[in-house]
Amino acid sequence: MKLKKLPRSFYRRPTLTVAKELLGKCLVRNYKGTRLVGRIVETEAYLGKLDPASHTFRGKTKRNEVMYWGGGHLYVYFTYGMHFCANVVTGEKESGEAVLIRALEPREGIEMMVKNRSDNRAKQSTSRSTLQNLANGPAKLCEALSIRRDQNGTDLLGDEVYLLDAPRIAAAEVKRSTRIGITNGKDKKWRFTIKANRWVSR
DNA sequence: TAGTTGATCGTCT
DNA sequence: GACGATCAACTAA
Numbered sequence: 001m002k003l004k005k006l007p008r009s010f011y012r013r014p015t016l017t018v019a020k021e022l023l024g025k026c027l028v029r030n031y032k033g034t035r036l037v038g039r040i041v042e043t044e045a046y047l048g049k050l051d052p053a054s055h056t057f058r059g060k061t062k063r064n065e066v067m068y069w070g071g072g073h074l075y076v077y078f079t080y081g082m083h084f085c086a087n088v089v090t091g092e093k094e095s096g097e098a099v100l101i102r103a104l105e106p107r108e109g110i111e112m113m114v115k116n117r118s119d120n121r122a123k124q125s126t127s128r129s130t131l132q133n134l135a136n137g138p139a140k141l142c143e144a145l146s147i148r149r150d151q152n153g154t155d156l157l158g159d160e161v162y163l164l165d166a167p168r169i170a171a172a173e174v175k176r177s178t179r180i181g182i183t184n185g186k187d188k189k190w191r192f193t194i195k196a197n198r199w200v201s202r
Numbered sequence: 203t204a205g206t207t208g209a210t211c212g213t214c215t
Numbered sequence: 216g217a218c219g220a221t222c223a224a225c226t227a228a
Binding site: 058061 | 211
Binding site for chain 2: 216217221222223227228
């Protein structure tokens with residue numbers, strides 16, 4: 001069966017629901033005529049005003065403006081002086097909520113992803129670092145898919161970046177845990193992963 | 203293999 | 216002026 005692009009209505013729902021259902025969907029990035037595709041295996045929800053760890057906790061700013069555009073947009077931010085992270089904006093307009101994509105399982109255009117990753121850094125991946133290291137972290141997948149500041153605010157119903165529908169992951173296969181790399185709101189179990197999936201970040 | 207640290211800069215206080 | 220939704224290299228054992 002042919003997989004379809006997810007409709008706007010998919011995103012305009014409660015953020016935790018979207019975060020959970022994003023698991024197993026495929027993220028597609030059209031880059032220089034090549035389709036780069038990865039299956040989402042790990043997400044985290046950021047619930048705006050309810051969430052001290054969210055960029056929008058303290059209200060709208062120039063940086064987090066995109067999170068108020070409403071479900072179906074891509075929010076890309078820069079952090080640690082060198083990394084980008086990609087979020088899917090969820091909920092209605094002005095909700096200020098989004099889901100962070102934390103890890104992908106590479107599916108298509110893998111050669112290009114490897115190239116993107118090694119171009120930016122003058123690193124060399126030898127024996128050990130193979131596909132495992134390609135997109136198992138929020139900053140890594142941005143590099144692999146060449147998502148940068150230019151993609152901030154991209155409409156996910158366009159052709160540049162979008163998501164393809166896929167059969168929903170069974171509830172028994174979804175693991176819920178605490179989020180990673182934050183200090184505020186540590187206790188909230190708003191991270192979703194596919195159980196026993198080797199592509200999840202650590 | 204676990205734990206520590208340097209890189210590096212836009213954004214908010 | 217401080218720090219972060221990170222990563223990879225380096226150190227010690």
